[in-house]
Amino acid sequence: MIIFENVEYTYPNGFKALSSINLEIKDGELVALMGENGAGKTTLLKHLNGLLKPSSGRVIVNGVDTRHATVASLSRDVGIVFQNAEDMFFSPTVWEEISFALHNFGYQEEVIKKRVGWALKFMELEDYRDKSPFLLSGGEKKRLALAIVLAWSPKIVALDEPTVGQDVLQKEKMIQIIRQANQQGKTIIISSHDVEFIADLQPRIILMSKGKIIKDGYAEEVLTDLSLLKECRLIPPQMVSLTYELGFLGIKPHLGQPEDIALEIIRRLR
Amino acid sequence: MIAIEARKLGFMYAGSSSWVLKDIDLEIYEREFVLLAGRSGCGKSTLLRCFNGLIPYFYEGELEGEVKVYGLDTRNHPPYILSQYAGMVFQNPDNQLFALTVEADIAFALENLSLPRDEIRERVDWALKVMGIEDLRDKSPNELSGGQKQKVAIASILAMKPKIIILDEPTSSLDPASAKQLIDTIAELNYKLGITIIIAEHRLDMLLPYVNRLIVMNDGRIVFQGNPRDILEKYDVMPYGVPVPRVVRVAQQLKKTLSGSTISRIPLTVDELVQDIRRWRSGK
Ligand SMILES: Nc1ncnc2c1ncn2[C@@H]1O[C@H](COP(=O)(O)OP(=O)(O)OP(=O)(O)O)[C@@H](O)[C@H]1O
Ligand SMILES: Nc1ncnc2c1ncn2[C@@H]1O[C@H](COP(=O)(O)OP(=O)(O)OP(=O)(O)O)[C@@H](O)[C@H]1O
Ligand SMILES: [Mg+2]
Ligand SMILES: [Mg+2]
Numbered sequence: 001m002i003i004f005e006n007v008e009y010t011y012p013n014g015f016k017a018l019s020s021i022n023l024e025i026k027d028g029e030l031v032a033l034m035g036e037n038g039a040g041k042t043t044l045l046k047h048l049n050g051l052l053k054p055s056s057g058r059v060i061v062n063g064v065d066t067r068h069a070t071v072a073s074l075s076r077d078v079g080i081v082f083q084n085a086e087d088m089f090f091s092p093t094v095w096e097e098i099s100f101a102l103h104n105f106g107y108q109e110e111v112i113k114k115r116v117g118w119a120l121k122f123m124e125l126e127d128y129r130d131k132s133p134f135l136l137s138g139g140e141k142k143r144l145a146l147a148i149v150l151a152w153s154p155k156i157v158a159l160d161e162p163t164v165g166q167d168v169l170q171k172e173k174m175i176q177i178i179r180q181a182n183q184q185g186k187t188i189i190i191s192s193h194d195v196e197f198i199a200d201l202q203p204r205i206i207l208m209s210k211g212k213i214i215k216d217g218y219a220e221e222v223l224t225d226l227s228l229l230k231e232c233r234l235i236p237p238q239m240v241s242l243t244y245e246l247g248f249l250g251i252k253p254h255l256g257q258p259e260d261i262a263l264e265i266i267r268r269l270r
Numbered sequence: 271m272i273a274i275e276a277r278k279l280g281f282m283y284a285g286s287s288s289w290v291l292k293d294i295d296l297e298i299y300e301r302e303f304v305l306l307a308g309r310s311g312c313g314k315s316t317l318l319r320c321f322n323g324l325i326p327y328f329y330e331g332e333l334e335g336e337v338k339v340y341g342l343d344t345r346n347h348p349p350y351i352l353s354q355y356a357g358m359v360f361q362n363p364d365n366q367l368f369a370l371t372v373e374a375d376i377a378f379a380l381e382n383l384s385l386p387r388d389e390i391r392e393r394v395d396w397a398l399k400v401m402g403i404e405d406l407r408d409k410s411p412n413e414l415s416g417g418q419k420q421k422v423a424i425a426s427i428l429a430m431k432p433k434i435i436i437l438d439e440p441t442s443s444l445d446p447a448s449a450k451q452l453i454d455t456i457a458e459l460n461y462k463l464g465i466t467i468i469i470a471e472h473r474l475d476m477l478l479p480y481v482n483r484l485i486v487m488n489d490g491r492i493v494f495q496g497n498p499r500d501i502l503e504k505y506d507v508m509p510y511g512v513p514v515p516r517v518v519r520v521a522q523q524l525k526k527t528l529s530g531s532t533i534s535r536i537p538l539t540v541d542e543l544v545q546d547i548r549r550w551r552s553g554k
Contacts, residue, residue: 196516
């Protein structure tokens with residue numbers, strides 16, 4: 001369980017990036033943070049493992065007040081995939097980059113091998129195991145960042161803009177893996193501008209704007225509220241825009257797969 | 271007029287044992303708006319680096335065939351010459367901005383060209399104005415949001431008055447409204463100023479209406495190229511990692527079920543599809 005109680009955060013230069021954040025995320029929830037550039041999403045995520053500590057209020061993760069815990073101890077339970085993948089890299093090879101944390105957590109060599117191998121395979125990085133992380137393509141760097149965290153399999157996984165630089169096939173795969181991890185009981189928190197991806201994932205959505213939470217609801221409700229989306233510089237998913245325009249056929253704005261919406265149009269046209 | 275020409279282009283990074291670009295033949299004409307798409311790792315950024323001379327100048331490796339930018343062979347012309355023809359905006363604007371103020375950042379490359387002071391001032395003013403960021407002139411790049419940084423990066427390229435602007439995933443970290451604004455601005459540079467645009471992107475929805483040529487790459491080769499509507503109509507591009515806009519999938523399903531004349535064209539936008547549905551309904 002994650003609890004934010006009246007959290008405020010002010011950066012050292014005096015900029016207040018979060019204000020009056022009150023939030024409760026239960027174990028096993030799937031949550032997306034959405035909002036404009038600079039809304040405070042990354043700042044909020046960095047509170048989960050104690051990288052940032054609230055200027056006032058408190059953050060409690062699995063019963064632990066983050067003000068009284070180290071990043072190292074919180075990280076066992078909370079893995080964050082950073083927005084800028086390069087911030088996570090320091091090893092000479094892709095393989096070592098993934099195995100580093102596992103060594104630190106004291107896993108046995110056999111387990112480490114298995115987990116690293118699995119993560120490489122899943123993220124389609126097997127060919128690059130001996131390559132320098134810095135020489136990967138943009139999308140490959142992001143996948144390596146994901147592989148690092150997936151390999152250590154924390155209970156709470158925070159993904160900051162996971163789909164950036166990914167092609168559509170990898171995004172589909174990412175949806176599968178997120179669902180699967182979620183079904184295994186992991187809490188997953190994703191920050192993303194990718195409305196189509198979030199529309200497919202259908203999580204609980206927390207909309208942020210200018211450091212505040214302006215809405216907390218489910219995908220269907222949030223992603224069909226055009227004025228709310230506009231307020232935080234989001235553009236509705238294409239199927240919401242389409243169904244919105246099809247009011248003359250008696251269709252209501254909603255989320256859905258294109259093929260299902262086509263069938264609905266056909267029913268109305270006949 | 272041909273802006274960029276590649277003949278039998280191949281490239282392998284130093285220390286690697288596989289060709290990242292294979293046998294690429296391509297001509298890009300002046301005033302085109304070209305979108306490069308394909309799976310992550312297929313070679314898009316590498317191809318773009320060949321267009322402004324970063325390859326072979328900064329990246330070591332083996333280059334085969336040739337690339338010409340306005341007739342200049344990239345092997346014999348260093349990037350500072352080529353950048354007056356083809357300017358590149360990187361995916362991460364942080365790698366491009368380093369001066370204390372936005373104004374100084376935009377002036378920097380011009381000073382390196384030893385242009386006269388007045389000319390520099392004029393071009394900086396013009397670039398700020400075209401990008402609509404005159405109010406950011408005296409700010410430090412560190413204080414800007416991601417979207418603002420990206421605009422400054424484009425302004426600094428624009429001030430060089432290149433004939434070609436190359437953009438590598440320029441919208442990937444922008445919120446959708448900022449991404450839309452940026453794409454609209456790029457489209458204006460293309461149709462108002464006649465600047466040739468070459469852009470690599472994974473987000474297609476917003477771009478397709480402006481693009482005259484879609485190039486799909488796979489594993490270092492060009493697999494399809496042409497007008498985006500034709501390509502989406504003729505080929506299944508999903509296996510190549512190209513996100514087919516959802517309206518296209520709706521239209522394809524409608525075509526399949528209603529047979530023939532309902533949907534006369536593959537729609538690139540929601541508006542186009544809605545128009546077609548309205549037309550079909552009133553003609554029925
Ligand atoms: N180190 C810092 N010092 C001062 N201000 C900062 C710092 N990091 C971020 N900010 C500011 O805090 C605000 C929130 O930033 P944050 O990175 O949390 O936004 P975000 O919602 O993740 O945005 P994006 O969608 O662009 O990633 C922004 O206005 C940003 O400029
Ligand atoms: N500097 C480099 N040194 C060695 N190999 C590299 C370098 N840059 C890229 N590569 C490799 O070349 C291949 C093509 O990379 P490139 O960056 O061109 O792909 P891309 O299509 O732009 O991918 P993405 O969509 O992920 O940005 C990848 O396999 C990548 O690992
Ligand atoms: Mg962020
Ligand atoms: Mg790239």
